[in-house]
Amino acid sequence: MTAVETKPARGAPPPLKHDEAASGRASRPRGKRRLGPGKSIPLGYLIGPLLLLGVWIWGSAQGWIDPRILTAPWTVVETAWDLWESGRLGPDLLVSARRFALGLTFGVLAGLVLAIVSGLSRWGEAVVDGPVQIKRSIPNLALLPLLLLWFGIDERMKIITIALGVLIPIYIHTHNGLRSIDGRYAELAETLRLNHAAFLGRVVLPGALPGFFLGMRFAVTSSWLSLVVVEQVNATSGIGYMMLLAGTYGQTDIIIVGLVLYALLGLVSDTVVRIVQRRVLSWRRTLED
Amino acid sequence: MSLIRHAVAAEDAARVPGAVVLTDVVKRYGRGPGAVTALDGVSLNVAPGSFTCLVGASGCGKSTLLSLVAGLDELSAGSIDNVERPVAMMFQESALFPWLTVSGNVELALRVKGVGRAERRQRAAELLDTVRLNGFAHKRPHELSGGMRQRVALARALAQDASVLLMDEPFGALDAMTRDILHDELERIWRERELTVLFVTHNVREAVRLGDRVVLLSSRPGRVLNVYDVGLDRPRRIDSAPVAGLAAEITDALREEVSRHAG
Numbered sequence: 001m002t003a004v005e006t007k008p009a010r011g012a013p014p015p016l017k018h019d020e021a022a023s024g025r026a027s028r029p030r031g032k033r034r035l036g037p038g039k040s041i042p043l044g045y046l047i048g049p050l051l052l053l054g055v056w057i058w059g060s061a062q063g064w065i066d067p068r069i070l071t072a073p074w075t076v077v078e079t080a081w082d083l084w085e086s087g088r089l090g091p092d093l094l095v096s097a098r099r100f101a102l103g104l105t106f107g108v109l110a111g112l113v114l115a116i117v118s119g120l121s122r123w124g125e126a127v128v129d130g131p132v133q134i135k136r137s138i139p140n141l142a143l144l145p146l147l148l149l150w151f152g153i154d155e156r157m158k159i160i161t162i163a164l165g166v167l168i169p170i171y172i173h174t175h176n177g178l179r180s181i182d183g184r185y186a187e188l189a190e191t192l193r194l195n196h197a198a199f200l201g202r203v204v205l206p207g208a209l210p211g212f213f214l215g216m217r218f219a220v221t222s223s224w225l226s227l228v229v230v231e232q233v234n235a236t237s238g239i240g241y242m243m244l245l246a247g248t249y250g251q252t253d254i255i256i257v258g259l260v261l262y263a264l265l266g267l268v269s270d271t272v273v274r275i276v277q278r279r280v281l282s283w284r285r286t287l288e289d
Numbered sequence: 290m291s292l293i294r295h296a297v298a299a300e301d302a303a304r305v306p307g308a309v310v311l312t313d314v315v316k317r318y319g320r321g322p323g324a325v326t327a328l329d330g331v332s333l334n335v336a337p338g339s340f341t342c343l344v345g346a347s348g349c350g351k352s353t354l355l356s357l358v359a360g361l362d363e364l365s366a367g368s369i370d371n372v373e374r375p376v377a378m379m380f381q382e383s384a385l386f387p388w389l390t391v392s393g394n395v396e397l398a399l400r401v402k403g404v405g406r407a408e409r410r411q412r413a414a415e416l417l418d419t420v421r422l423n424g425f426a427h428k429r430p431h432e433l434s435g436g437m438r439q440r441v442a443l444a445r446a447l448a449q450d451a452s453v454l455l456m457d458e459p460f461g462a463l464d465a466m467t468r469d470i471l472h473d474e475l476e477r478i479w480r481e482r483e484l485t486v487l488f489v490t491h492n493v494r495e496a497v498r499l500g501d502r503v504v505l506l507s508s509r510p511g512r513v514l515n516v517y518d519v520g521l522d523r524p525r526r527i528d529s530a531p532v533a534g535l536a537a538e539i540t541d542a543l544r545e546e547v548s549r550h551a552g
Binding site for chain 2: 184185187188190191192193194195198202203206207209282283284
């Protein structure tokens with residue numbers, strides 16, 4: 001009985017016409033393209049960054065890029081190795097990574113809680129939404145003097161600054177995702193007599209996940225950006241401090257090492273978010289797949 | 290059988306589980322001169338274990354009526370008595386949570402009632418078996434055809450274990466063949482479980498194929514125009530002559546009603 005309803009599997013080719021089958025071509029006429037972006041390219045996300053790296057290597061080797069303006073890639077690798085060998089890079093990297101992770105964690109938690117409060121209750125929205133929008137329009141750099149006064153110059157201040165930057169995209173996108181949940185799902189939840197906890201856990205949170213992950217991608221990058229700011233304004237350790245110090249001595253190669261590290265860390269964390277996103281949101285059918 | 294059922298007085302019927310009695314139900318939206326009256330004095334006795342179909346032109350308030358019985362919306366006047374709340378409800382679309390598996394969707398209805406995990410799984414498997422979907426427990430809704438999705442929605446409605454099942458054009462988006470098969474399934478399940486079904490559709494033949502009674506509603510405001518007793522033997526076929534004959538009669542009345550509003 002069920003067989004009657006079973007659709008052909010998605011992506012299964014339509015039956016081949018005789019002449020096409022003979023020539024081994026796909027059944028779609030040549031020249032006719034699909035409107036979607038097509039099949040995904042394995043490791044395709046690496047192509048852009050690798051192209052950029054290629055231009056850098058090629059340009060430096062050809063002598064088009066003056067090493068005083070932009071250090072050659074091999075010098076950067078050498079410098080990074082020297083820094084690592086001499087024990088200067090490792091501890092700084094560790095300190096930066098810790099700040100990043102803590103700031104991100106607290107920021108995501110705060111952003112999530114605020115988004116849920118403001119998304120599920122009109123009163124919550126009335127209280128929470130305005131201040132978040134205000135914070136959004138104030139750059140972290142402008143807040144820094146105040147944060148310094150309030151929280152001192154230690155780790156606490158740095159983590160709070162990062163968290164403040166992170167919670168904004170998490171809040172905006174989760175809130176938006178939550179409010180875009182199909183109203184029918186809420187109606188359905190009502191007919192199923194779901195209680196608040198079940199509604200939150202089974203309907204609201206999964207429904208808001210696409211928004212949350214978009215926010216997460218902004219949040220991860222924002223976390224690295226804030227890190228640069230706090231480490232360059234007032235710090236005695238971390239990658240940013242290392243770059244600041246190098247700047248005063250005119251050590252371009254060390255600055256580039258710092259920049260490359262930031263770039264790598266940013267790319268890696270964005271990739272991690274995207275991989276997790278794809279696995280968690282496997283129930284969606286979008287152009288992405 | 291159905292004659293005896295209908296003879297039961299409203300007061301008595303309301304005390305039997307599965308009965309739904311609507312008395313002078315009025316539903317208005319908005320206030321003042323811009324107010325719209327969706328339903329105006331609808332009275333209806335739905336006997337326990339009966340299959341009642343509501344038909345009418347679009348905008349006649351059929352779906353509003355179901356929302357009111359389900360308690361999703363509030364009455365403006367009148368009363369609805371049904372001994373057993375909650376009722377189970379089934380929609381046309383967006384009826385499954387896409388992030389849950391087939392089994393998860395069915396289990397959700399059981400989780401609310403505090404059924405333990407192992408038993409939930411077991412009962413969900415049985416219900417999926419009832420709607421002939423065994424083997425699909427771990428699929429996601431987007432991997433299923435429209436007909437299979439509605440089977441899951443039906444299984445979930447059954448999981449609520451309510452004696453009243455409200456269906457809002459549940460097969461409206463399906464092709465004729467699939468719909469035909471699901472009519473047989475629904476009829477079988479309705480009889481096995483002795484459910485009271487209130488079924489909204491704009492498809493008059495579907496109403497005659499399934500219903501003990503077909504209630505014809507007028508448009509804007511919605512009132513009961515006529516109630517047809519479908520005295521045809523079951524199982525029926527949607528393309529049989531008696532079904533088509535009664536459907537034609539109801540369709541004529543419906544067309545007259547629609548053209549009166551258009552003119």
